[in-house]
Amino acid sequence: MRPGTPRAAPSIGARERLSDWIDRHSAQVFIWPAVIMILVFSIFPLVASLIMAMSRIRFRGGTYKVRFVWFQNFEKQLFGSEQFHFLGTFNGLGLLGWAIGLAVTLLIAWLAIRYLRGRVTAVGLVGRLFTWGLSLGLGWLFAATLFSGHPFGTLGTTLFYVFVGCGLQFVIGLALAFLCSLPIRGRTFFRVVFFIPLMITPIGVGYAFRMMADTTKGPFSPVWQWAGLGDFAWAADAWAARFFIVIGDSWQWIPFIFVVMLAALESVPRDYVEAAQVDGATSWEIFKDITWPQVLPVAATVLLIRVIEAFKIVDLPNIMTAGGPGIATESMTLHALFAWRSLDLGQSAAVAYLLLFVTVVTCVSFFNLVVLRRVRA
Amino acid sequence: MQWLFEPPSIRDMAPGTKVLVYAILTFWTAFVLFPIYWVLITSFKSAIDVNSGPVYLPFVDFQPSLHAWKELFVFDFWDTLSAYMNSLIIALSATAASVIIGSMASYALARFEYQPRFGVVFMFVLVMIGAFFTVGRYGVDWRLSCAAGVAVFYFLARALGRHFKARLSNGDILFWMISQRILAPIVVVVPIYMMFQQVSLLDTHIAIILTYTVINLPIVIWLMYDFFKSIPIDLEECAQLDGATRFRVFLDIVLPLSRSGLAATTLLVMILSWNEYLLALFLSTSRAQTMPILVAAMNAGERGILWWSMSVVIIVMIIPVVILAIILQRYISKGLLLGAVKG
Numbered sequence: 001m002r003p004g005t006p007r008a009a010p011s012i013g014a015r016e017r018l019s020d021w022i023d024r025h026s027a028q029v030f031i032w033p034a035v036i037m038i039l040v041f042s043i044f045p046l047v048a049s050l051i052m053a054m055s056r057i058r059f060r061g062g063t064y065k066v067r068f069v070w071f072q073n074f075e076k077q078l079f080g081s082e083q084f085h086f087l088g089t090f091n092g093l094g095l096l097g098w099a100i101g102l103a104v105t106l107l108i109a110w111l112a113i114r115y116l117r118g119r120v121t122a123v124g125l126v127g128r129l130f131t132w133g134l135s136l137g138l139g140w141l142f143a144a145t146l147f148s149g150h151p152f153g154t155l156g157t158t159l160f161y162v163f164v165g166c167g168l169q170f171v172i173g174l175a176l177a178f179l180c181s182l183p184i185r186g187r188t189f190f191r192v193v194f195f196i197p198l199m200i201t202p203i204g205v206g207y208a209f210r211m212m213a214d215t216t217k218g219p220f221s222p223v224w225q226w227a228g229l230g231d232f233a234w235a236a237d238a239w240a241a242r243f244f245i246v247i248g249d250s251w252q253w254i255p256f257i258f259v260v261m262l263a264a265l266e267s268v269p270r271d272y273v274e275a276a277q278v279d280g281a282t283s284w285e286i287f288k289d290i291t292w293p294q295v296l297p298v299a300a301t302v303l304l305i306r307v308i309e310a311f312k313i314v315d316l317p318n319i320m321t322a323g324g325p326g327i328a329t330e331s332m333t334l335h336a337l338f339a340w341r342s343l344d345l346g347q348s349a350a351v352a353y354l355l356l357f358v359t360v361v362t363c364v365s366f367f368n369l370v371v372l373r374r375v376r377a
Numbered sequence: 378m379q380w381l382f383e384p385p386s387i388r389d390m391a392p393g394t395k396v397l398v399y400a401i402l403t404f405w406t407a408f409v410l411f412p413i414y415w416v417l418i419t420s421f422k423s424a425i426d427v428n429s430g431p432v433y434l435p436f437v438d439f440q441p442s443l444h445a446w447k448e449l450f451v452f453d454f455w456d457t458l459s460a461y462m463n464s465l466i467i468a469l470s471a472t473a474a475s476v477i478i479g480s481m482a483s484y485a486l487a488r489f490e491y492q493p494r495f496g497v498v499f500m501f502v503l504v505m506i507g508a509f510f511t512v513g514r515y516g517v518d519w520r521l522s523c524a525a526g527v528a529v530f531y532f533l534a535r536a537l538g539r540h541f542k543a544r545l546s547n548g549d550i551l552f553w554m555i556s557q558r559i560l561a562p563i564v565v566v567v568p569i570y571m572m573f574q575q576v577s578l579l580d581t582h583i584a585i586i587l588t589y590t591v592i593n594l595p596i597v598i599w600l601m602y603d604f605f606k607s608i609p610i611d612l613e614e615c616a617q618l619d620g621a622t623r624f625r626v627f628l629d630i631v632l633p634l635s636r637s638g639l640a641a642t643t644l645l646v647m648i649l650s651w652n653e654y655l656l657a658l659f660l661s662t663s664r665a666q667t668m669p670i671l672v673a674a675m676n677a678g679e680r681g682i683l684w685w686s687m688s689v690v691i692i693v694m695i696i697p698v699v700i701l702a703i704i705l706q707r708y709i710s711k712g713l714l715l716g717a718v719k720g
Contacts (some may be wrong), residue, residue, distance in 0.1 A: 034482035
């Protein structure tokens with residue numbers, strides 16, 4: 001009810017008064033349930049797990065003892081005895097390692113100088129410092145492990161799932177959506193079929209792909225036997241196992257990107273496309289100059305949603321390979337879960353917090369530097 | 378060769394291109410359907426059929442048997458049923474709760490203007506951290522500590538609130554809510570476990586429902602915000618002039634107008650909470666066990682993986698989602714999630 005409206009008769013019942021009160025405070029009533037729930041489930045758990053990440057918790061005969069150790073858990077993961085597990089094995093840089101590391105450094109230095117020459121704001125600078133720092137660290141991490149021939153740890157594996165997996169899913173999902181947006185018959189059929197994998201539980205996908213990949217009893221075993229790879233096991237080779245998980249993850253999540261991108265492609269006005277066709281533009285030119293700019297905002301958002309979810313990957317590696325061989329397919333969530341299972345709560349929380357840090361910096365950078373500046377500018 | 382790739386008319390495709398497109402789409406159909414087919418036939422296989430190498434066609438390669446289905450639905454009937462009912466109750470309630478609360482919040486953000494003072498928000502966080510600290514360090518009862526914290530915050534905000542100048546905007550609140558989705562469950566799951574232990578709600582439906590509701594709120598808010606933003610405000614103002622309350626406007630005008638977005642969001646949230654594994658693993662032990670936990674448990678035991686039983690469970694688990702998808706299908710007119718992510 002607006003301030004100017006005349007009030008009803010003075011003898012209004014309690015019920016009307018309540019609904020009137022709610023109406024006048026609707027701005028509060030609408031938002032507080034969500035705010036309270038998110039507050040309860042985010043502030044306390046975040047603080048509590050930060051405290052846990054800074055303590056050493058020992059279980060002894062039914063009780064437990066907590067000792068506050070500041071950053072020792074993080075130190076152990078980053079520099080100490082758990083370094084091989086989290087970051088990877090460092091054993092000197094190879095030639096390629098040096099080249100990649102220096103290239104990343106130069107690239108970031110160039111970006112930094114370019115930014116510092118323009119308009120600098122405090123918030124922008126702090127945010128960018130995080131972005132540059134993380135990219136520099138990750139650049140040298142991969143230079144020292146992957147490109148120097150040493151194994152990397154759970155951080156590298158998680159990033160592999162995120163970037164290779166999401167990249168693959170985005171490209172294939174977009175391509176399928178494009179094909180289904182063409183004027184062909186049976187589009188509805190393809191649309192329904194391509195959506196199905198999203199509905200299957202990730203645990204089920206994990207087991208289904210384990211059956212698929214079995215080289216002795218799986219459906220493709222005659223092919224493997226024929227190729228002379230009868231005793232090859234996907235889960236025994238580090239890279240094969242990683243790609244195996246990416247394939248399973250893609251099978252499940254390509255439908256999501258497909259469905260959203262298909263809707264976006266179909267909302268591109270037909271007139272634009274037809275006008276360009278009349279003018280004799282090739283399909284590629286039409287896609288590049290007309291369709292793509294129209295669907296770019298949707299593409300960026302859907303990719304961001306997918307990246308956020310991909311950082312949390314746990315079910316597939318847990319089911320398909322149990323993190324093996326060794327630690328080759330262990331994602332960071334799985335790492336934290338294993339640490340928790342061995343009752344090492346402090347380390348578990350520390351790994352989880354590191355995951356949170358990497359996720360937040362990556363996603364916020366992507367959102368601010370790509371979505372806000374390039375796409376919606 | 379040229380005619381193969383030369384389009385005969387503007388609205389048609391060249392025969393060569395058409396063949397190529399169909400080839401790719403058919404290949405992908407096979408890629409999508411084959412694992413599902415394999416799971417389906419595995420559920421009808423006996424242990425020998427699975428372990429002696431691949432057999433592909435029922436009645437031709439092997440004799441299908443219903444033993445796995447029987448095992449699950451006759452011998453373990455009550456276990457299966459209880460897990461299934463748990464999953465249904467939890468997923469449906471959590472979906473309903475997060476869609477309702479989330480769309481209310483995102484409608485509020487799209488229509489009202491909020492300007493919380495930055496200092497007050499900061500103060501609230503500090504006071505709450507202080508409250509947790511007293512609980513953790515000095516063993517104060519958590520109820521007492523939280524109540525004291527809220528009281529202290531109330532008086533501090535009353536006394537000092539006016540002096541803070543910087544204000545947050547709706548955009549900041551929206552960003553804060555959406556960014557909660559970035560929180561990996563593994564970061565918060567142990568404290569959430571402790572929280573429910575304190576109020577002795579562990580291994581109950583309500584604990585899992587609450588948790589799922591909260592983790593899905595950001596998605597709902599994110600997807601619904603643009604839908605609500607795109608509804609013309611004139612309609613609502615007309616209704617308000619006629620004396621409708623905000624709730625009436627929301628229920629009778631806004632929600633029906635955005636039903637395609639609601640349907641798509643509901644489906645997505647339902648899929649996410651129906652399939653959630655990690656949080657359920659922590660928060661349930663026996664009474665509130667959900668289906669994903671049941672599937673994962675098929676791996677344990679001395680008999681190795683029971684592929685056939687697992688296949689049955691996987692297939693049975695798809696059914697509710699498919700039903701919901703079919704029900705919602707007619708509301709999702711054209712653009713599934715489109716208005717939502719258009720930006």
